[in-house]
Amino acid sequence: MSQATDPVANLQTLIRCPSVTPQEGGALHALASMLAPMGFEVERMTFTEHGTPDIENLYARIGDGGPHLMFAGHTDVVPVGNEDAWTHAPFGADIVDGVMYGRGAVDMKGGIACFVAAVARYIEKHGAPAGSLSFLITGDEEGPAINGTAKLLQWAADKGERWDACILGEPTNPDTLGDMAKIGRRGSLTGVVTVIGTQGHVAYPHLADNPLRGMTQIAAALFDPPLDAGSDDFQPSNLEITTIDTGNTATNVIPARASAAFNIRFSDHWTVDSLKAEIERRIHAAAEAHGLRPDRASPVRFELEWKSPPSAVFLTRDDTLVSVVRSSIEAVTGRELELSTSGGTSDARYIKDYCPVVEFGLVGKTMHMVDECVDVADLETLTTIYERIIGDWFASRT
Structure with a gap:
């Protein structure tokens, strides 16, 4: 035995x-x-x-x-x-x-x-x-x-x-x-959104586009409004931005790109596919509503990458x-x-x-x-x- x-x-x-x-x-x-x-x-x-x-x-x-x-x-x-x-x-x-x-x-x-x-x-x-x-x-x-x-x-x-x-x-x-x-x-979904700007000298901003201006608008759209209020079985869905990075170490250079990683722990109000669609909608809306500078009407250019695998x-x-x-x-x-x-x-x-x-x-x-x-x-x-x-x-x- x-x-x-x-x-x-x-x-x-x-x-x-x-x-x-x-x-x-x-x-x-x-x-x-x-x-x-x-x-x-x-x-x-x-x-x-x-x-x-x-x-x-x-x-x-x-x-x-x-x-x-x-x-x-x-x-x-x-x-x-x-x-x-x-x-x-x-x-x-x-x-x-x-x-x-x-x-x-x-x-x-x-x-x-x-x-x-x-x-x-x-x-x-x-x-x-x-x-x-x-x-x-x-x-x-x-x-x-x-x-x-x-x-x-x-x-x-x-x-x-x-x-x-x-x-x-x-x-x-x-x-x-x-x-x-x-x-x-709860489910888990991770993504990285990258805003594309134009690198330049900080003293000549009219020759550059700072991607962080667009990133702040996109980040605000991701956070608000809340995704849901939860359910009888699950806490409210929550999105957290975990990194924002430009890869830029110089203080006098406007960066060319800015990337933000985020993770969402989500309730049964969402599936992986429906949540992806909502996040893409928010980012597109923010990008269309704001340019990288107040005097430029062009929408923010961005790339969105979903990390695998998500958890349902x-x-x-x-x-x-x-x-x-x-x-x-x-x-x-x-x-x-x-x-x-x-x-x-x-x-x-x-x-x-x-x-x-x-x-x-x-x-x-x-x-x-x-x-x-x-x-x-x-x-x-x-x-x-x-x-x-x-x-x-x-x-x-x-």
Whole structure:
């Protein structure tokens, strides 16, 4: 029988694997060593694409029929930054006063460690489930996210894998375990607008066109009016300009071009296509209404580039999955769970195309920070929640 029933030992093993994207660091090997003794068929595959690092991934399954519950996540972690700023070795998994320190403790090796322990305990008590359980684990979530979950899902689907539901173990709780689960995400759309001017000497503005004059008008049009007021399920859509750049280092030269990058996190008032159309309408209107100088009537010349890939807004509407997750969390923690669509994107944006997905994991306050850490007590609580979800979900499907 597997010795993987202890989430603390599981997490220490995983943290001690320095799996900074794109390095596997031994983490997937360690995970395979936990799952194989339970009877999982474990497969490892590496995906490649020109211009991006090769990424190792893992897919493991026990059972050969339905219903089929997937657990998804990633073993890669962000860089540690200045290691001297850490009070505990970032890959040491030290436990001090009931707290385990290490990169990936909450994002998201902790979630993986707990789900492994939950599955091991479930199998130890009940045997293999009346259906199938699988792990879909990538090493590319914190990086380009090109050779990871999206390709792993397609690879598995091409070989005949079908899933009925997924738990994604990202750290979803803002303060206390049992605060929040994610049942959807706003969409994400990124673009770059470039205003084309004419370079010249600042002392002779009549011979030049300053693109920043047009950029200010376009930026104002992007910000106002607000895109929407949100909905029952989603926060209002929000556009932020993240950079404005001319590439000009001289103070006496009018630049030739000015580019602004922007990102929109959008609600279910929009699709990717309808939002693109609205942004293009706003930019065209601003460009037509304003020239680069008050004495010149020509419209602002611009270029618009959409960055790929955008992420569509989605909401999980599987009442069985959502209710099982909610009741399991509330039964174990005694807390009233908030079902949320807040925050950034995650690999749920890929999984939702294959099956309903709910995200629930540890408290995320220290993710990506120096001295990332997790309360050891939370590891046991999350394992108990996951074990209950497994049992209740399969019971609901029979």
